[in-house]
Amino acid sequence: MLTGAAAFVSSFLIVAMLLGLFVYAYPAIRFNGLGFFTSIVWNIGNQYGSGATVTHNGYSAEPGASFGGLVFIAGTLLTSVLAMIIAVPFSILVALAIVYRLPAKVKPLANAVVELMAGVPSVVYGLWGMVVVVPFIGSVVAPFAHDHLGIIPFLGGATESGNGLLAATIILAIMVATTRDSLQAQSKSIYEASLALGSTTWQAVTRAVLPSVRGGLGASILLSFGRALGETMAVLMICGSAINTLPNTIFSPVNTIAAVIVSQLESALTDASGMAQHSLGELALALFLITLLVNGVARVILRGAPHAGVIG
Amino acid sequence: MxxxxxxxxxxxxxxxxxxxxxxxxxxxxxxxxxxxxxxxxxxxxxxGGLSVKLFTTVTSGIAGGLANAIAGTLLLVAIGLAIAAILGIGTAMWVVEFAPPWAARTVRFTIDVLAGVPSIVVGYFLYVALVEGLGWGFSLIAGALALAILVLPYVERSADVALSGVPRDLREGSVALGARPAVTIFKIDVPYALPGILTGMLVAIGIGLGETAPLIYTAGWSNYMPSLAPIHSPVGYLTYVVWTFISQPFAASHRLAYAAALLLMIFVFVTNLLARSFVEYRLGHHRGR
Known part of the structure; x- marks a missing residue:
């Protein structure tokens, strides 16, 4: 059956990608060892053939080479967590407004806005972030935080990065859509019963309705988190492409796995030993595994919850 | 008190x-x-960057027009979508009509997993497997395949939902009249589910138009009109212009970057509008029954 064969293309693709990336990254996995998770130094080594090549576990790279992934792994998690801290409460508020406050006539318009927002290419968000948001943070927000909130840890720096903010904007639309869907799938009787017991409308929503959809909510948070982890272009355009340094404030330049895979392509191609390319493969594999884990947990939660729509 | x-x-x-x-x-x-x-x-x-020249001349260095990028974007999306449509709609038909429950569950699960794979991972994998591994080089087919993999879950899921929504009695009536499964699918299921399937395809077009990272690794970039050669010939596309030309220190390249971003937004806006009108048509369609 031809359509039956088509159906297993997705299974085949996932297995092929996992195996393919693992085989390709294998020399790097052996060469880097645990240093991949603990070292912050990314250096493709001396490409002019002077000095002795470095060899670990039988695999070698050019003199001085080191492929530590910690900066990128930490940056990915930091950016995504920051994005979630902003996006989760914000999008729950937006979804509540759409479901409980908008007149029926305006609702389709709000839904159109959310869908359009989800459709804006990430590279356009990046352009906007680079030209508008980051200069604003750099010239207004960060100096203010430095002068007035400097005693709060992680807020004291003055270099620029609107990473988390922009990633939050990008996942906002997905979070709003999935939250809205699980709210709408929930029967009105819970809300009404809570009102009848004397709670205010806000209490009814936060103490009765939201707890009742926590499964769908948890899943949509995880799906958005997975999306934030893999976000590439917008983050790449504004993250400041930090290398060999960890961020010490939320305004520091950072770098993410997805961004570094793009920005290091040309440099990696010049590595005569090929180890830089294999190490990018190891980064891609690491990102793949992290998102698989996050999405897997989300799907398990979602199975026990009302269906949260097609999006995401 | x-x-x-x-x-x-x-x-x-x-x-x-x-x-x-x-x-x-x-x-x-x-x-x-x-x-x-x-x-x-x-x-x-x-x-400010819009002009006739934009659509008729190709990029030269950091200036010129966007004809090559517009043609490349449309070509990549068209081929990618065609591949995804064949695979996605085929999958949905099998899952809804023929698959045993365990297989349907497995396929839907892997489709969901595929939807969660970051686009850069897909891009890097195809780079390793096709561009380098098979020696295709940056090419039209590698880029189109990247887009196909990325939009496949959206095409499949919307077709799946639309086909599952076909009323049982219609389908059973067709079978009772002696129609073969293929006839039931193409005469009953597909016409009924068409608006839903098309909505999913439009969503897929929107996603394909806006992709950048996986294309950098598969389609590469070219200043010339796409050659239609499937391999060994890189292809330009609009999102690349936005990303690279904004970092150049020239007013001309900035104009091109903003013009490319505007064209992308217009494309996205139009596909969204079309998708919404299909959804409304579908709602009216169902209410009418």
């Missing part, structure tokens, strides 16, 4: 409730403002 404090408490929670709802509506307002700001920003800066 007790009655008075209860009344005070009730008033206080009424105020708290009102305050939170105001915050909630304000958050919605801010969302609308952000979207309007992005559209306004791209519209104002991009409009």
């Amino acid at each position: 007790i009655a008075a404090s209860a009344a005070r408490r009730r008033r206080a929670s009424a105020i708290v409730s009102q305050a939170w709802w105001s915050a909630s509506v304000a958050a919605l307002g801010l969302t609308v403002v952000i979207l309007a700001a992005i559209f306004g920003f791209v519209g104002v800066r991009g409009a």
Whole structure:
């Protein structure tokens, strides 16, 4: 059956990608060892053939080479967590407004806005972030935080990065859509019963309705988190492409796995030993595994919850 | 005393409730403002770059037009979508009509997993497997395959939902009249589910138009019109222009970047509008029955 064969293309693709990336990254996995998770130094080594090549576990790279992934792994998690801290409460508020406050006539318009927002290419968000948001943070927000909130840890720096903010904007639309869907799938009787017991409308929503959809909510948070982890272009355009340094404030330049895979392509191609390319493969594999884990947990939660729509 | 404090408490929670709802509506307002700001920003800066020349000349260095990028984007999306449509709709038909429950569950699960794979991972894998491994080089087919893999889940899921929504009695009536499964599918299921399938395809077009990272690794970039050669010939596309040309220190390259961003936004806006009109058609269609 031809359509039956088509159906297993997705299974085949996932297995092929996992195996393919693992085989390709294998020399790097052996060469880097645990240093991949603990070292912050990314250096493709001396490409002019002077000095002795470095060899670990039988695999070698050019003199001085080191492929530590910690900066990128930490940056990915930091950016995504920051994005979630902003996006989760914000999008729950937006979804509540759409479901409980908008007149029926305006609702389709709000839904159109959310869908359009989800459709804006990430590279356009990046352009906007680079030209508008980051200069604003750099010239207004960060100096203010430095002068007035400097005693709060992680807020004291003055270099620029609107990473988390922009990633939050990008996942906002997905979070709003999935939250809205699980709210709408929930029967009105819970809300009404809570009102009848004397709670205010806000209490009814936060103490009765939201707890009742926590499964769908948890899943949509995880799906958005997975999306934030893999976000590439917008983050790449504004993250400041930090290398060999960890961020010490939320305004520091950072770098993410997805961004570094793009920005290091040309440099990696010049590595005569090929180890830089294999190490990018190891980064891609690491990102793949992290998102698989996050999405897997989300799907398990979602199975026990009302269906949260097609999006995401 | 007790009655008075209860009344005070009730008033206080009424105020708290009102305050939170105001915050909630304000958050919605801010969302609308952000979207309007992005559209306004791209519209104002991009409009200056629009001209006939933009559509008729190719990029040369950091200036010129966008004919190559527009043609490349449309070509990549068209081929990618065609592949995804064959695979996705085929999958959905099998899952809805023929698959045993365990297989349907497995396929739907892997489709969901595929939807969660970051686009850069897909891009890097195809780079390793096709561009380097098979020696295709940056090419039309590698880029189109990347887009196909990325939009496949959206095509499949919307076709799946649409086909599952076909009323059982219609389908059983067709089978009872002696129609073969293929006839039932193409004469009953597909026409009924068509608006839903097309909506999914439009969503897929929107996603394909906006992809950048996986194309950098598969399609590469070219200053020339796409050659239609499937391999060994890189292809230009609009999102690349936005990403690279904005970092060049020239006004001409910035104009091109903003013009490319504006074209992308227009494409996305139009596909969204079409998708919405299909959804409304579908709702009307169902209500009419």
